[in-house]
Amino acid sequence: MFVDDTDEVRDPDVSAIAALGEPTRRRLYDYVARSADPVGRDEAASDLGLARQTAAFHLDRLADESLLDVVYERRSGRTGPGAGRPAKLYRRSARQIAVSLPGRRxxxxxxxxxxxxxxxxxxxxxxxxxxxxxxxxxxxxxxxxxxxxxxxxxxxxxxxxxxxxxxxxxxxxxxxxxxxxxxxxxxxxxxxxxxxxxxxxxxxxxxxxxxxxxxxxxxxxxxxxx
Missing domain, CATH: 3.30.1380 (Muramoyl-pentapeptide Carboxypeptidase; domain 2)
Structure with a gap:
């Protein structure tokens, strides 16, 4: 039987698109999307000329909207005791968002x-x-x-x-x-x-x-x- 897995357009989609309306947030989203590997806060802040706190705030907002996924990795490649805490990294999520007016399916x-x-x-x-x-x-x-x-x-x-x-x-x-x-x-x-x-x-x-x-x-x- 055919299964329709097309998501309905709901308020979360509108909210996610609105989140990208903030210029700094959109720059960060585009930066992460272009990266072949997950991106850390320090890396994003340095490359885009932002304060680390600003980059962290906007990256977490994008993650809250499910536009980015959060992963934890040890950048040093070391494992076991003494390897340190995994870094919090971001990558583009697989979520697809579409909003149209009037509604189209x-x-x-x-x-x-x-x-x-x-x-x-x-x-x-x-x-x-x-x-x-x-x-x-x-x-x-x-x-x-x-x-x-x-x-x-x-x-x-x-x-x-x-x-x-x-x-x-x-x-x-x-x-x-x-x-x-x-x-x-x-x-x-x-x-x-x-x-x-x-x-x-x-x-x-x-x-x-x-x-x-x-x-x-x-x-x-x-x-x-x-």
Whole structure:
């Protein structure tokens, strides 16, 4: 089964990006990122012309935001008694951060599409059939994870900007906007099945997902079941 390990954009991502807005902190981050080996406070302070206390403060702030990892190593290469305490060093973390306004989820779409192509190549099943099935399965898991919530709240977290209009739920934003403009039939079909899966996972029987393309909004909307 396809597993979506795409992180949602949450406040910690915004906080991490804001942390890089401080010029000295950004210089230190870039310095560590360019280094092939973990960097110590003294080394960073010397190379960038900073006070050691200033370098230490900003490096620790970057570590608190998970932008840097902290490791401890003995720089002398000695081990055992008398080797001294390991030095506190910093290296760039593997964390990936992305914030977009309005919200976009291109990695989610990319994973679904890649999975569909790979499985189709193995089984011979049409790519579109696999894509629809995988999108529905992912949507069902998203809905199940939000069990007990209203569908509007779940879709808000995924960037759809839902709003109620005359009994329907209109989605003011498409998280796959650029892809949908260039590959409308493929991406809108994927989105339709994804949202159908969300309703299924939530056990929401009051709405059904329908294609209803309109300028300035998602191609899918949720219609009340008669």
């Amino acid at each position: 291109y990695e989610l779409a990319g994973r679904l599409l890649a999975r569909a192509v790979e499985e189709s190549g193995t089984t011979g099943e049409p790519v579109r059939d696999v894509l629809h099935r995988e999108a529905r399965a992912l949507g069902a898991r998203i809905g199940a994870d939000g069990a007990g919530e209203e569908v509007v709240g779940v879709l808000e977290r995924y960037g759809f900007e839902p709003r109620r209009e005359d009994g329907t739920v209109v989605l003011g934003n498409c998280p796959f906007h650029a892809l949908a403009r260039e590959h409308t039939q493929t991406v809108c079909g994927m989105n339709l099945h994804l949202l159908g899966g969300v309703l299924e996972g939530l056990r929401e029987t009051g709405y059904t997902a329908c294609l209803a393309p309109a300028e300035g909004r998602c191609c899918v909307r949720l219609e009340p079941v008669a």
